[in-house]
Structure formats: C-alpha cells, structure tokens
Amino acid sequence: MAVLVAAAAFLGSAQPASAHGFSSVAYVDVGDGGDGRLRTKLQLEYDLYVVSAADAGHDDALFRAGTAAFDAGDAQARAAALNAHRKAAVDYVRERFSVTSQGRGCTPEQVGDFTTGRRQGVPYADLVLDWTCQERGVDHEVRSGLFPDAEGYVTGTRTIVTYDVDGRTGSAALDAAHPAFSTHQAWYERFWEFFRLGTEHLLTGTDHILFLLALIAGSRRLREVVLAATSFTVAHSVTLLLAALGLVDVPSAVVEPVIALSIAVVAGWYLWRLWRHRERAIDLAETGGGHFGLDRAGRTRLAVVFCFGLVHGLGFAGALGIDSAFSWTLLWSLLVFNVGIEAVQLALIALIFPVLVLLRHRAPTAGLRATGAISAGVFIMGLVWFLQRTFSF
Structure with a gap:
C-alpha cells in the first residue's frame, strides 16, 4: 500500500502542464x-x-x-x-x-x-x-x-x-x-x-490518471469500479467523436478547469461519505464485517462520473487539437487513439484494484485509511489544479 500512496504523491507533485498545458x-x-x-x-x-x-x-x-x-x-x-x-x-x-x-x-x-x-x-x-x-x-x-x-x-x-x-x-x-x-x-x-499516442497520452496525462485513481479508491467491489470506468469510457468516447465530427467545440479555458474540478469532486465524494459513515465504517473494518454501503455504485455516482467523462473527452480531443471536422481517415485514427486510452485504463484497474481488495481483506482498518489518504491527496491536487487553471486562462 505504501507503493500506491507514494505513487499518488508522485502524480500529485506534477504540474498541470504535464497533462495538457504549454504544448502545441x-x-x-x-x-x-x-x-x-x-x-x-x-x-x-x-x-x-x-x-x-x-x-x-x-x-x-x-x-x-x-x-x-x-x-x-x-x-x-x-x-x-x-x-x-x-x-x-x-x-x-x-x-x-x-x-x-x-x-x-x-x-x-x-x-x-x-x-x-x-x-x-x-x-x-x-x-x-x-x-x-x-x-x-x-x-x-x-x-x-x-x-x-x-x-x-x-x-x-x-x-x-x-x-x-x-x-x-x-x-x-x-x-x-x-x-x-x-x-x-x-x-x-x-x-x-495512434494506439501508442493514446496510451502515452493517458500515462502522461496526470489529471486523467488521478481521476481514474479516485474512481478506483472509492470503489469497494469490482462491479462498482467496472460500472464507473464503463460510464467514464462511454462518456469521453461520445465527446471525442462529437469533437472530431465538428459538432462540439468548447474552449480549453472551460475544459481544463472543469477536468481539475472533476478530480476533486470524485475524490471528495468518497471522503464525504467516508466521514459521514465513519463510525460504522471503522466498526465494520475492525471486526472484519461485510459491506456497509459506503461505496455502492448508485445511479447518482454513475451520473456524476458520466458528466465529467464528457468533459474529459473534450480534454482528449484537445490533446489532438480537434476543433473542426476531421476526415473519415483521421476519424479511424481517433478510434484507435481511444482504444489506446482504454488499454491503459484497464491495465491500471487490473494492477491497482486487486491490491486494494487484498489490503482490505487482510487489514481492513489499514485499507480504509489508505484509500482515505489516497482520496485526500487526489482531492487536494484537484483543487490546486482547478485554481491554477481557472486563473491562468
């Protein structure tokens, strides 16, 4: 778990420029x-x-x-x-x-x-x-x-x-x-x-990784993280395609701060629910009890993730400079670009989520604290980036 916390700290220390800014x-x-x-x-x-x-x-x-x-x-x-x-x-x-x-x-x-x-x-x-x-x-x-x-x-x-x-x-x-x-x-x-380009963009797009990390840390069952990741995938695929078809064009001055805000909201959502149910959560963690509904993937959470996924899709479009309709040839390349993004997303879930599940099973209290610490770090970085991006445009 220390590795995950260290990774979150490393990602959080990166500047917003590493995700989308100051490139051409x-x-x-x-x-x-x-x-x-x-x-x-x-x-x-x-x-x-x-x-x-x-x-x-x-x-x-x-x-x-x-x-x-x-x-x-x-x-x-x-x-x-x-x-x-x-x-x-x-x-x-x-x-x-x-x-x-x-x-x-x-x-x-x-x-x-x-x-x-x-x-x-x-x-x-x-x-x-x-x-x-x-x-x-x-x-x-x-x-x-x-x-x-x-x-x-x-x-x-x-x-x-x-x-x-x-x-x-x-x-x-x-x-x-x-x-x-x-x-x-x-x-x-x-x-x-373009597959390589998609994988590299997600791996170097720190804000997208932190958003995914917040989804993973805030999910207790595999079903929850799969539903959340699927909602995110469908949403950003929709806006990436709409941008490529020239049907939507939102300025980066709006997209980039909202992406940062989405990170803080998703991580903060989990922290709020953790604090609200803290007594029951700690009791069940210490006694090794079952699920207490803290991380239930309900319709509201999926709706929030979907809405923010739409904005992240505009961020992916911005990475390729999409602001007008592309040719059908390039649309095929954009589909491959999206496949590369999904490959990295699934790989990260496959690597991180089993570690959290194992920790929660063997040391429930420590697992609860670790996911809370990760979410807190992601929440803080999301807020910092939101303020930086809001006042830099």
Whole structure:
C-alpha cells in the first residue's frame, strides 16, 4: 500500500502542464502539387511560430511586428508581419520540417503568401510549400522537428499529418520520440502510431490518471469500479467523436478547469461519505464485517462520473487539437487513439484494484485509511489544479 500512496504523491507533485498545458499541435496536409511535386499545407500556432522563427533567425523586427499584431488581435497584421519577414519564417520551417522521396531529399518552395486562421480558439499561421523531388516514387517520408522542447517555449509538440498521395491516404502523429513516418507504411503501422499516442497520452496525462485513481479508491467491489470506468469510457468516447465530427467545440479555458474540478469532486465524494459513515465504517473494518454501503455504485455516482467523462473527452480531443471536422481517415485514427486510452485504463484497474481488495481483506482498518489518504491527496491536487487553471486562462 505504501507503493500506491507514494505513487499518488508522485502524480500529485506534477504540474498541470504535464497533462495538457504549454504544448502545441501543428497540422500538415500532404497532397499532390502537380507537375510531379508534393504540396504540404502547414498550420502553426501563430505566436509560438513568430517567437521561435524570430529567435532562430535573430530577426527582432519579426518578433516586434508579430507580437504587436498578435496582441492587437489583427488578422491582416499577423499575416503581414510574416510576409514582411518571410525568409526567417520560411527558413525556420525548412530547417525543422522535411520531405524525402525514395530516400532522397526534396526541395521546398513557398506557394503564395502567409495567411492566418484560428484553431482551438487561437490564431494559426498557414504556410503552403511545394516540394520538388529528384525521384518521385511511392515511398515518401515526412519528418517534423517543429517547436522542439530544447527551444524552451513549449513541451511535447505534436504534429498531426494527413496525406493523400499516390493513391494512399492516411494519418500520422509525430512527436520528439517518433519524428518521421512513411506514406508507404502498412495499415498496422498506422494503427500502432495512434494506439501508442493514446496510451502515452493517458500515462502522461496526470489529471486523467488521478481521476481514474479516485474512481478506483472509492470503489469497494469490482462491479462498482467496472460500472464507473464503463460510464467514464462511454462518456469521453461520445465527446471525442462529437469533437472530431465538428459538432462540439468548447474552449480549453472551460475544459481544463472543469477536468481539475472533476478530480476533486470524485475524490471528495468518497471522503464525504467516508466521514459521514465513519463510525460504522471503522466498526465494520475492525471486526472484519461485510459491506456497509459506503461505496455502492448508485445511479447518482454513475451520473456524476458520466458528466465529467464528457468533459474529459473534450480534454482528449484537445490533446489532438480537434476543433473542426476531421476526415473519415483521421476519424479511424481517433478510434484507435481511444482504444489506446482504454488499454491503459484497464491495465491500471487490473494492477491497482486487486491490491486494494487484498489490503482490505487482510487489514481492513489499514485499507480504509489508505484509500482515505489516497482520496485526500487526489482531492487536494484537484483543487490546486482547478485554481491554477481557472486563473491562468
């Protein structure tokens, strides 16, 4: 049990940034540019792009013009700042993003001017590049090192790529650990990329793990935790799909604080019931008695978990930067992403819940205190994160 308490303390010590904050998502569409060329349309978070490109190119004028346009909320001025300093802006991408064909590098050339739009409620810059390849074959590799952690502005940048090239369509998610992919990859390789992404997101999404830990600690029977986990799964699958279809879009300024609040509410629910029934709970624990209904998975608890699961689904959607309807190809990838999340969730339940059951059976009083301690730690961290996220947006 000490291991579980230590794990909860470790997770609780993490900053909210480890879950969703201070990261960025870049988008790339790869298609046929005509005349044997490939065309890529890159969408990059505007303020991050300006700061990174200005720093890399030592272009103070780009920094001043770009940040002034960003602060003023002027879309035309944002595009004008990039077009006036296109060398620094394009060079930044050329040095960190590449396309190869048949193992040989392709040469990029900008098509048109920079334009700007919005994704996830924030400004994005649009850059179109045509790539001339000496040998145009069916095996194209796309590699992205955009906005790396080493630059110090964000952590965990993810590049979502969709492609329709040479009769092959698909999608990929690139990050620092997996910076490249081939358009000639097999279906199971594409499956694995998004399955891995889902597992990594839940494992590194501390708030989602703490929410699940609160559900496990507050459940006394296997039936309770299974029903709660199922309710959570169904709910977040619904909103992830709705977001991917472009039917729902809730700002992260609302989603992230509510996710933190859900952690505190679920953990606090158990603590409140434990305090309310403390005398009977202690008596039954010390005498080794049966269940006293403290953790009965009733309709109200399931309804609360389901409602918060809907919000967590929006958090999962935010992790992939979903704010508009995706293609059906990418929807399949999102389904696989969700399967990866569920695999980790089931693994955590299978690892933690039997330990709690064993402890409650062999040392009922200690088990009761341990689950109370875990829930208290999760409750405190949920409140702290709620306040941090509420006042940081």
